[in-house]
Amino acid sequence: MSFPGTPQGGLVKQSEVLAGLSYALDLTEGQRAGHSVRSCLIGMKLGEVFKLPSAQRSALFYALLMKDLGCSSNSARFAALFGNNDHDIKADIKNIDWTRALESFKFVLRNVAPGQFFLKRTWRLLAVMARGPEGAREVVRTRCERGADIATMLGLADESVQAIRALDEHWDGMGQPYAKKGEEIPLLARILNLAQTFEVFYTTHGVDNAYDMAAARRGTWFDPETVDALFTIRPHDPFWHQLSQNSDIQSAMRLEPEDQVITIDEDRLDLFSAAFARVIDAKSPWTFSHSNGVADTSVAIAERLGFHARQLRALRRSALLHDLGKLGVSNLILDKPEKLTSDEYKAMQKHTEYTAAILSRVPCFAPLASEAAAHHEKLDGRGYHFGLTGSQISLNTRILAVADICDALRASRPYRAGLSNDRVLEIIGREAGVALDAQVVDALRSVLLNDALEQPADVPAARIDVALEEDYKQAA
Numbered sequence: 001m002s003f004p005g006t007p008q009g010g011l012v013k014q015s016e017v018l019a020g021l022s023y024a025l026d027l028t029e030g031q032r033a034g035h036s037v038r039s040c041l042i043g044m045k046l047g048e049v050f051k052l053p054s055a056q057r058s059a060l061f062y063a064l065l066m067k068d069l070g071c072s073s074n075s076a077r078f079a080a081l082f083g084n085n086d087h088d089i090k091a092d093i094k095n096i097d098w099t100r101a102l103e104s105f106k107f108v109l110r111n112v113a114p115g116q117f118f119l120k121r122t123w124r125l126l127a128v129m130a131r132g133p134e135g136a137r138e139v140v141r142t143r144c145e146r147g148a149d150i151a152t153m154l155g156l157a158d159e160s161v162q163a164i165r166a167l168d169e170h171w172d173g174m175g176q177p178y179a180k181k182g183e184e185i186p187l188l189a190r191i192l193n194l195a196q197t198f199e200v201f202y203t204t205h206g207v208d209n210a211y212d213m214a215a216a217r218r219g220t221w222f223d224p225e226t227v228d229a230l231f232t233i234r235p236h237d238p239f240w241h242q243l244s245q246n247s248d249i250q251s252a253m254r255l256e257p258e259d260q261v262i263t264i265d266e267d268r269l270d271l272f273s274a275a276f277a278r279v280i281d282a283k284s285p286w287t288f289s290h291s292n293g294v295a296d297t298s299v300a301i302a303e304r305l306g307f308h309a310r311q312l313r314a315l316r317r318s319a320l321l322h323d324l325g326k327l328g329v330s331n332l333i334l335d336k337p338e339k340l341t342s343d344e345y346k347a348m349q350k351h352t353e354y355t356a357a358i359l360s361r362v363p364c365f366a367p368l369a370s371e372a373a374a375h376h377e378k379l380d381g382r383g384y385h386f387g388l389t390g391s392q393i394s395l396n397t398r399i400l401a402v403a404d405i406c407d408a409l410r411a412s413r414p415y416r417a418g419l420s421n422d423r424v425l426e427i428i429g430r431e432a433g434v435a436l437d438a439q440v441v442d443a444l445r446s447v448l449l450n451d452a453l454e455q456p457a458d459v460p461a462a463r464i465d466v467a468l469e470e471d472y473k474q475a476a
């Protein structure tokens with residue numbers, strides 16, 4: 001008997017899982033869906049020209065797919081500092097040469113508090129400029145180090161980890177965060193940098209423009225040899241046409257070196273779920289432990305309801321990934337201290353649709369997609385986004401719904417401190433049998449009254465990046 005979220009036969013290809021989950025990273029970066037996969041196709045083409053040995057091509061392959069693992073860790077900083085949607089800022093920054101002062105200044109002007117009054121924009125502009133190059137370095141360092149940490153957690157090869165850490169370094173030493181120069185930068189990182197930048201220009205401005213960009217930045221941003229390798233593929237090569245037509249998960253999977261194909265078992269799938277939970281939770285300082293909190297709460301409830309080990313495993317994965325779609329919601333909304341407007345609330349509600357869309361792409365997680373994405377559904381039909389009622393909502397989803405509210409109430413939020421267990425039970429208890437499953441709420445009561453859950457760590461200033469808090473104050 002097989003259970004949702006567990007692979008048939010116990011093994012799946014790692015490439016399938018990571019290529020699928022790379023769409024979550026695209027969403028965080030404000031890039032078009034498939035950016036990481038297309039970067040992978042371009043980078044692997046360069047790896048072919050360099051005639052890299054297969055072990056190194058394997059490291060390159062996974063580094064290309066997972067290059068943006070750290071991307072959520074600076075979203076809150078961008079949004080707080082610029083007073084703008086972090087996805088727009090992140091997408092725009094990939095289109096400019098930020099080593100050029102004038103281009104950088106125009107970028108800042110474009111992105112600082114758009115649509116707000118002159119004084120507020122000027123104030124923000126000064127705040128951004130005051131941070132200067134050191135501020136930029138810090139934001140990139142956070143992203144690169146976090147990306148390298150999570151790549152290590154995924155068990156990627158050390159060469160992949162080092163490439164992800166050096167993703168934004170430039171050949172001329174003007175990159176970030178460590179100003180590495182020339183061959184101090186690992187070859188795989190030099191390929192990653194060219195592949196990802198080329199992909200953005202190719203997708204946004206067309207192939208000729210992308211070649212012009214690569215030529216213009218040869219020897220500054222990019223290793224001249226990687227650009228020369230790129231120019232062995234001509235702009236009219238069918239490869240570029242196919243790239244726009246066919247850049248799905250399967251096309252990426254075909255590029256994993258045949259003698260290096262990595263398969264993973266269920267323990268590693270658990271680990272991958274936990275690693276992506278870290279990507280999700282890094283998005284906002286206010287939910288820095290939410291996915292894990294919901295997973296622990298769900299499992300504790302399910303144990304009281306008599307779930308066995310395999311069912312608990314599938315439920316934990318759903319819980320860890322339930323808010324994957326929050327990577328697609330702006331931090332201006334996620335971190336907003338005041339009540340959301342109706343438009344902002346609608347944008348927030350989109351996160352469950354994104355969760356469903358991303359998990360559906362990953363075959364071994366697809367069976368979990370609807371159950372995880374339904375965690376805001378209510379028995380009385382007042383939930384979202386499927387609009388389910390009563391028996392249409394599975395027991396797993398009912399557990400996720402209760403665990404989600406419980407963790408949110410117990411944790412601090414921008415507008416209030418975390419609530420006591422008694423208060424949480426009082427609030428959730430009012431919905432038992434109406435919006436929430438009464439049996440699940442009873443199980444939660446037993447969990448909380450027996451102190452079976454750790455108290456969530458508070459979110460005091462010490463847990464929020466100190467600089468972020470300063471940004472909030474400056475922007476107030």
Ligand SMILES: [Fe+2]
Nearest residue numbers: 322323375376
């Ligand atoms: Fe949610």
Ligand SMILES: [Fe+2]
Nearest residue numbers: 290322323404
């Ligand atoms: Fe949640």
